[in-house]
Amino acid sequence: MFRKKSLESHHYYDEKIFTQEIEHIFKKEWLWIGRSDQLKNRGDFITADVIHFPIIALRDNNDQLRGFHNVCRHRASKVLLRSSGNCKHIVCPYHGWRYNLKGELSNPSKFFGSDDFDHKIHSLFPIHVQEKFGLIFISLNKQPKFLDEWLGPFEQVINNHYESEFIFHNELKFDVHANWKTYVDNYQEGYHIPIVHPQLNKDVIWEEYELNNTNECSIHKVPEKASSSQPGSFGWHFPNFIFNTYGRGIVFQRIEPVKPKWCRVIYNLFRSPDIAYDDFENKEGKYQLEVSIEDQKLIPDIQQNLQAGIYTSGPLSTKYETGVAYFHDLIIHKLNME
């Protein structure tokens, strides 16, 4: 049985809890940070700030994916400043130390080190990186599970909708004045559909919304009405990896914690190659954007009330809010607060 009440409100703004979440959750789990199509060629790289960890993912000269912390071993400059690009070497923009694509320090530019300076022990700090569904995932965990094992049954559920020939359509990014969990909570239930999402409500029978909460993921199932224009399927994997399907493609979504009261929501839409850009944009793209904007309108108000000190916790529906309860149970478990 899952919990009957929501997480206490201080979980949604407390700096100390946010720091614990970074340590015990975001430094342990696999995190989706970019796309395989950005790393097609040797030397292609992407950079990202995963909370306060600047990181790099790149394709090396043996076509192997590699991940590094984006920090120079000399005096801690970022070694790559652009968000994406192609390079033959990584040259630090501060004093010019040069690293090869395996992350090894190949040339500490005109450096007069002490007698015991050994450039071989000054490689970039490695991190784990893997790709799946055309996405790049990283883990800051020194010994993560394999990505397949981490995904568990979620992989098969996505594979029921994902085609390897899907092409990248576009990216949507929103900064939202809310804790990352306020946003995940909203995703984890369909109880608000009839009031908040009028179009979605025309397409699905929300009363029959069901969640299968297992293996740290929630598979959402909701029957479509015969008249549905956008048949869909949804799912969430702890802590912040989501997929949505609307017809002829798939949308991957992540909810990044930025600060205790601030998150960033990122969508990457992929479409079937036989669908023209405008066609997909005007149907699935517009639909996803509408649903997202409808949620974003109310989430900052919920955050404000969670911070106001009037409300502490509320009851959860045993029929419609099991996904929220499961998420909250996982948070408490990961933070060793049981």
Ligand code: FES
């Ligand atoms: S900090 Fe990178 S070369 Fe000095």
Ligand SMILES: [Fe+2]
């Ligand atoms: Fe919603």
